[in-house]
Amino acid sequence: MGLKNTRAGNYPEWYQNVVNEADMAENSSSPGCMVIKHWGYGIWERIRDVFDEKIKETDHENCYFPLFIPLSFFQKEAEHVDGFAKEMAVVTHSRLAMKDGKLVPEGKLEEPLIVRPTSEAIIADSFSKWVKSYRDLPVLVNQWANVVRWEMRPRLFLRTREFLWQEGHTAHASATEAEEETKRMLEAYRDLCENTLAMPVLVGRKPEHEKFPGAVDTYCVEAMMQDGKALQAGTSHFLGQNFAKSANITFVNKNNESEYAYTTSWGVSTRLIGGVIMTHADDEGMVVPPKIAPYQVVFVPVIKKPEDADAIMAYISNIANEAKKVMPFGEKIRIKIDKRDKSSVDKFWEWTRKGAPIICEIGMRDVEAQNVMVKERIKLGTPEGKQIVSAKEFIDTLATRIDSIQKHLFNKAKERLEQNIRTDIKTPEEFKKYFESSNVWIEDGKQGKVAFVRGKWSGDANSEELLKAMKITIRCIPFDQSGTEGVCLLTGKPATMDVIYARSY
């Protein structure tokens, strides 16, 4: 039966269906904001736990900075940073008063406060107090927080007014060291996306017009969604001395000279969950990679006669206890026994729509034969969709089964990415014609739909307008440059730089 909308039929509606049917998130009564429900938040917790470990392994420490940032901090920055976007939540009053039966804001603040859209400004202010000498550097901090950007067209996980993220902020004594930090965390993002989310990405540098305002260089990881559009999955910025100058982060170097520090910032957000959905979900619903699945194995009891219930539950409990000793990826396994008073078919389809990697249905027949019926989400609808194996075999193969699901998801997505980067488009005419077709679902294992183009770019100043007119973007300048000569796909001028062109979210 599947979802109401399919990927091929109506991709945006399909996306909403997946989020709703998997019980991941919903729109809140607070406009533009989302309620992240247990299954979506559980996935976020997994992403957070995995990356938090990485943050600490790379010597960063978690801190917490204020939600409110004085307006003047942005004023300072605006002088340095041209074109800073203005969609922000502004706090102007400090209390509510009752007037003629209506609540009205009162106590106007002398200086308005901005609800943080990102924390460079307020963190740089702290850095300026913490850093005196080269011995105080580097400062390596991270915070897990919520941020607010007053988006006009919200979409669950992909763009909401409030979202959760981590933002790393560091200060260094030299540009080289700061640049190394920027690249190190970019690599950490690539690793997170590919090895944890099973979402292959392209890594590279943003062109000038796509950079974070105030950054010297912005690096990014870009993923391909199943409709051929690109999703920026994470960014890492080398900020040079720009923010150090506006916040006055200075230190005395070994030669007893005062110098501005070099800073970086890097972040990934709940948007990653949107990326995971559009990378792995299918027309039956969500598919969660085992490494981030809140439950990797769900047991569904099939109870036909009430008198069998105790025997079935006892048998499941035994198997679950054995399964708890299994360590997929060398980590503690996550198991759920679905004891709710609902029909087993309903439970099966609910967990299927949620994308739980493995569902085990266990009834009296299995108890008697000491078997387990194993259903892998990625094999739904195929002849291997349900396998009856002995309890022993189930336990013995569980770790490899989970491991192979993770690998399968990555390989499938990797193949899709590789098959849908066109490299044979060499002229502006071909290029224009290609992007005139609309994006649709890239069917698994097939190519030919509109997706990415890898080709030449001259870097001309009028590129931004040309791109805008075609509704495409330059996603990144990949690190692996060919160095060959060719023709700019936008202007027709001679060019050597390779870039990735695509439509994007």
Place this chain on the structure above:
RNA sequence: CGGGACAUAGCUCAGCCUGGUAGAGCGCUUGCUUUGGGAGCAAGAUGCCGACGGUUCGAAUCCGCCUGUCCCGACCA
């Protein structure tokens, strides 16, 4: 923030044109029959018809205004 569409039961929607006290399907509850790939029958519960104001004896229905949602733009650190 511009252009368009929409707002009725938990969900998807009909009713509105032509004003007269609220409908369907799914879901939910109960019972019986079923059950290993999305069950069947029967009975039941569920609504300030998005908010405010107007026209009218009477408004889900007509008019105004607001708010929200979706689509298309602009924006998107």
